[in-house]
Amino acid sequence: MSGYHLHTDEELFVLIKEGNHRAYTQVFDRFYSLLYLHALKILLDEDEAKDLVQELFEMIWLKRDSLTVNGSVSAYLYASTRNMVLNQIAHKKVKTKYLDSLGEFIGQEDYLTDFYVREKELKRIIEKEISALPQKMSEIFKLSRTEYLSHKEIASRLHLSELTVKTQVKRALRILKPKLGFIIGLMLLFIL
Known part of the structure; x- marks a missing residue:
C-alpha cells in the first residue's frame, strides 16, 4: 500500500482532491464499515445502508474538486452520512404518503377502469x-426489477462481478428516473 496508511485523514483528503485514487481507497477502507454501521443503526436495512454509504463515497470522488471539509474528515463523513440518511427517511415518508393517496384513489370504483388503462399504458412506456x-444494462435491470434477483444472483447468472451489476442498476436508474418521472407527472396531471 506504499505508505498511505500512515497519512492522516486530512492529508488523504488533500490527496483525494488532487485525484489520487490510492488515497481515496485508503479513506474508503478506513471509514466504510464505520459509516455503514452508522447508517444501519438508523435505517435498519443492510442493503439501504450499503447503498447509501456507496453513494456517499461515489459523491466524494465525483465532487472531489469542489468539496471543502471544515474540521476533521471523520466528522464530515459522519455528518454527510447522517444527512443522507435523514434525506432518505424523508423521501420514504413522501413516497408512503403518495402510495397511501394512490391507494385511496384506486379504492374509488368510478376511476378503476381509467386507472387500469393508464397503468397498462405506463407499463408499456x-x-x-x-x-x-444498452443491451447488458437492460438485461441486468430487468433481472433486478422484474425477477427480483439480488445483485449477487444476477452476477452469478451473468458471470459478472457484483459491483458491475450494482453499477449497471444505478446507471439504469439514473437514465430512467428523469424520463419516467416526467411521464408519470404528466399522467398524474390527467388523473387529477
Missing part, C-alpha cells in the same frame, strides 16, 4: 424505456 437501455 416503462418497458419501452427499459428496452432502449
Whole structure:
C-alpha cells in the first residue's frame, strides 16, 4: 500500500482532491464499515445502508474538486452520512404518503377502469424505456426489477462481478428516473 496508511485523514483528503485514487481507497477502507454501521443503526436495512454509504463515497470522488471539509474528515463523513440518511427517511415518508393517496384513489370504483388503462399504458412506456437501455444494462435491470434477483444472483447468472451489476442498476436508474418521472407527472396531471 506504499505508505498511505500512515497519512492522516486530512492529508488523504488533500490527496483525494488532487485525484489520487490510492488515497481515496485508503479513506474508503478506513471509514466504510464505520459509516455503514452508522447508517444501519438508523435505517435498519443492510442493503439501504450499503447503498447509501456507496453513494456517499461515489459523491466524494465525483465532487472531489469542489468539496471543502471544515474540521476533521471523520466528522464530515459522519455528518454527510447522517444527512443522507435523514434525506432518505424523508423521501420514504413522501413516497408512503403518495402510495397511501394512490391507494385511496384506486379504492374509488368510478376511476378503476381509467386507472387500469393508464397503468397498462405506463407499463408499456416503462418497458419501452427499459428496452432502449444498452443491451447488458437492460438485461441486468430487468433481472433486478422484474425477477427480483439480488445483485449477487444476477452476477452469478451473468458471470459478472457484483459491483458491475450494482453499477449497471444505478446507471439504469439514473437514465430512467428523469424520463419516467416526467411521464408519470404528466399522467398524474390527467388523473387529477
